[in-house]
Each structure stands twice: as C-alpha cells, then as structure tokens.
Amino acid sequence: MMILDACVLIDFIKAERAVLELVVKHVGPLYVTSPVVEEVKEIDDEDELAALGLIIVEPEIEDAYTAGIQSGPLSFEDWLCLLTARRHGFTCVTNDKNLRKLCKRERVPLLWGLELLIELHKVGGITGKEAEALAKAIKQSNPKHITEKIVSDFVEHIRSQEDHNHQT
Secondary structure: OEEEOHHHHHHHHHHHOHHHHHHHHHOOOEEEEHHHHHHOOOOOOHHHHHHOOOEEEOOOHHHHHHHHOOOOOOOHHHHHHHHHHHHHOOEEEOOOHHHHHHHHHOOOOEEOHHHHHHHHHHOOOOOHHHHHHHHHHHHHHOOOOOOHHHHHHHHHHHHHHHHHHHHO
16 A cells, blocks of 8 residues: 655656556555645546546544644645555655655655556566656656656666566
C-alpha cells in the first residue's frame, strides 16, 4: 500500500495517467489524501482518480491539526502525506527531498516516483521500452526534479533487470 504526494501524482498524470491504473492492478493499492487531490490542477475531480483505481483518503482530524501547526520546509499537504503514511503503514512515494528526509527520520518506508515504474516492470505490468519512454516523458514535463542522470540511472536499472530476466 502506497501513498502518492502531489509531485509524483502530477508527474504520472502529465506523462501517462493510465500507468497509475497499471500500478494499482499489478503492484498494489495507491492512496492519495483529499487535500493533495485538491492541490493538483491537472485532474478534474476525484472521480477521475477513482476511475484509475486510486483510493482517496480523508486525513484523520488529529493529523490535519498536526500538519496545520507545523512550520519549516514541508507544505501542509506534504505533512498530511507523511502523517497518513505513518498512521496506516503506507509507503510514501515522493521525489521531494524534504519529505523524504522526514519520512526517513519517522521510519516511513519510501519509494522514488520512478521506482513505481521499476516495480511495475518487475512484475510484468509494462515492458522495459514502455518504462523508459515513461521516464523520459516525466523528465520532459518535470526537468527540474527529474534530471538526465536520474533517467539514465533508471534506464540502466531497467535494462539490467531485463538482462537478468533473460538469463533466468
């Protein structure tokens, strides 16, 4: 069970929203908090995400209160993502460095956004070529956070995974 922050949700919505449906089908449930849904302008409404198989979760009132009184580099929505992940035992899927730092400190399991594609490829949900194309599309829509180095490391990982699969 994984929870997406806004940046990863936006990356997948812009690149290829149908991949979210494949992740849900082949890897496991994807959650997103309702405030993140409201924050993401690339989606029309909750029904669109529900059609892709995402589960929209209402944050607990105590978590919303805790998130509301925090200061520092994290947004209210990022705090809710962390607190909801911790409360429900979710893996937090984020590329946000500050959120990742706090998740590590709180011992909340983490994945990078592109690691969802690696997991999807591992279980046969997409081909290596499709995974590479998606990673490149995400880089194109988010070049500030998804660098050429990140994409080349990703491609290398996918290709080594395919080489390993062909040898076994």
